[in-house]
Amino acid sequence: MHFYIHIPFCESKCHYCAFTSLKKENYEKSYFKALSNDIDFHLKKFNIHRNQIKTLFIGGGTPSCIDANNYEYIFEILHPYLAKNAEISCEANPNSATLNWLKAMKNIGINRISFGAQSFHSEKLKFLGRIHNQEMIFKALENSHKVGFANINLDLIYDTKMDNKKMLEFELLNLEKIKPLITHLSAYNLTIESKTAFAKKENFKKNAPNLMKFFIQEITKLGFFQYEISNFSKNKNSICKHNLGYWKGKDYIGCGLSAVGFYKNQRFYTAKNLKSYIKDPTFRNIEKLSPQDLNLEHLFLGLRSIVGIQEKKLNLKQKEKANLLVKEKKLELKKGIYYNLNFLISDELALYF
Numbered sequence: 001m002h003f004y005i006h007i008p009f010c011e012s013k014c015h016y017c018a019f020t021s022l023k024k025e026n027y028e029k030s031y032f033k034a035l036s037n038d039i040d041f042h043l044k045k046f047n048i049h050r051n052q053i054k055t056l057f058i059g060g061g062t063p064s065c066i067d068a069n070n071y072e073y074i075f076e077i078l079h080p081y082l083a084k085n086a087e088i089s090c091e092a093n094p095n096s097a098t099l100n101w102l103k104a105m106k107n108i109g110i111n112r113i114s115f116g117a118q119s120f121h122s123e124k125l126k127f128l129g130r131i132h133n134q135e136m137i138f139k140a141l142e143n144s145h146k147v148g149f150a151n152i153n154l155d156l157i158y159d160t161k162m163d164n165k166k167m168l169e170f171e172l173l174n175l176e177k178i179k180p181l182i183t184h185l186s187a188y189n190l191t192i193e194s195k196t197a198f199a200k201k202e203n204f205k206k207n208a209p210n211l212m213k214f215f216i217q218e219i220t221k222l223g224f225f226q227y228e229i230s231n232f233s234k235n236k237n238s239i240c241k242h243n244l245g246y247w248k249g250k251d252y253i254g255c256g257l258s259a260v261g262f263y264k265n266q267r268f269y270t271a272k273n274l275k276s277y278i279k280d281p282t283f284r285n286i287e288k289l290s291p292q293d294l295n296l297e298h299l300f301l302g303l304r305s306i307v308g309i310q311e312k313k314l315n316l317k318q319k320e321k322a323n324l325l326v327k328e329k330k331l332e333l334k335k336g337i338y339y340n341l342n343f344l345i346s347d348e349l350a351l352y353f
């Protein structure tokens with residue numbers, strides 16, 4: 001079983017972001033109280049046993065804008081259910097992840113930290129609406145090492161209007177500098193999400209497939225291997241097990257405002273409004289997924305990553321298509337699983353099916 005917790009608070013709103021992120025105001029205490037009830041209730045509801053949770057991911061929003069002692073109570077509840085070698089990740093922003101916060105989170109049990117850097121370039125950071133600078137990224141990484149984090153991820157965003165070859169070379173140069181400090185990299189191609197500042201008429205996205213190819217190639221040359229279209233790991237041990245769980249279609253519990261869970265082919269949605277969530281944190285909207293929905297999801301997620309697609313999950317027509325793609329050297333079939341040989345064409349391949 002996997003577990004996701006959403007922290008919906010941020011200090012400011014980035015221009016591209018559609019995640020639930022609100023100003024804390026004075027909701028912190030009541031939110032964490034509701035969140036603990038939600039977690040406790042769902043551990044029981046899904047009959048979770050001791051040591052059964054293999055990965056826990058605290059995402060946001062900005063978990064680092066919350067005082068570390070708020071997480072202590074949640075960990076007291078979760079602790080017996082976490083597997084001995086569980087991967088426990090937490091997202092953080094470079095400006096708010098202080099040495100003391102990192103130290104406290106490490107002591108609570110976090111063993112993987114994920115920084116939203118987005119860029120090293122001051123103008124690009126401003127353009128994205130970020131409130132940190134390059135120096136803060138370096139400091140946060142340095143501090144993470146100081147407190148003993150061995151598993152560290154960095155998020156970058158590219159294919160923005162400001163990205164050209166020169167800009168990407170600048171990102172790569174800095175990536176090379178900090179390479180010894182990180183074990184994982186997520187490089188996201190900018191998505192223009194509705195209701196964000198970037199969703200205006202002006203085109204904030206570059207839409208340059210050649211630059212995408214260049215960036216990915218250069219990242220791999222730095223010694224990271226691509227295991228999903230946006231995810232790169234230094235070695236097999238630093239692959240994010242939590243995300244791998246999502247792509248494999250494993251069950252997971254999602255707690256917190258706007259969190260999503262998945263269990264036995266059903267998707268569970270919590271309240272989308274902060275006051276409603278605090279009032280009734282255990283409420284869930286349930287969506288039952290049809291066999292077609294599950295098949296499509298398996299195709300998209302499998303083709304985008306090293307997970308691949310299982311032969312037994314394909315119908316006759318799809319199997320014929322898959323075998324044709326093997327002949328064209330686009331897929332490889334090994335022990336009943338079709339593996340995509342080029343993640344850059346994954347969506348095209350999925351649509352072909």
Ligand SMILES: C[S@@+](CC[C@H](N)C(=O)[O-])C[C@H]1O[C@@H](n2cnc3c(N)ncnc32)[C@H](O)[C@@H]1O
Pocket residue numbers: 016017018019059060061062063091092093094115116117118155156157188189190191192193
């Ligand atoms: C859930 S967000 C929260 C992380 C954290 N609050 C931060 O901003 O540093 C995780 C990552 O998703 C990526 N992301 C969010 N919106 C995106 C978008 N519209 N296009 C591409 N990447 C996006 C960013 O790289 C971000 O760091």
Ligand code: SF4
Pocket residue numbers: 009010011012013014017018019021060061062093116
């Ligand atoms: S990208 Fe991160 S910091 Fe920015 S608004 Fe979204 S969740 Fe908040």
